[in-house]
Amino acid sequence: MSKKKKSPSKPKKVLVLHGPNLNLLGKREKGIYGNISFEKINKDLKSLAKELDVELEVKQSNIEGKIVDFIHEAYKKDFDGILINPAAYTHTSVAIRDAILAVKLPTVEVHISNIHKREEFRHKSLTAPACVGQITGFGVDSYKLGLLALGSII
């Protein structure tokens, strides 16, 4: 009896979505967000994704509607999950929250700083209740922890 060859499973696709001002990481408020550049964060995430056999696409926008469009696109392009740092929109955006709820893709929210330790207006996340969970306060490692968490559920 000939053995049937197992077809290799397709790698999962994850969209990494960075919100406003995160393109300035490494330059902006270094005391809070550290010295590591936006480019290096994405490079390191891509290396981790390779180890996890996950395909990553990285997007950043300073515009709320564009972030909503990226979330819709992730659905249309059959992504398996979203890793998002909505940055300041975390605390204000009903539109991003609704987009995550609309596409129903498993989404993990991450923050570099611990938003609960900071100003009161940052304590509330409008987007986290639409997500599987939130990782906050581990510096840029929050992104890696978020990808590991997402990788294990998709």
Ligand code: DQA
């Ligand atoms: C942030 C926290 C937000 O409150 C802030 O507006 C950001 C970055 C973080 O990663 O710690 O821009 O999302």
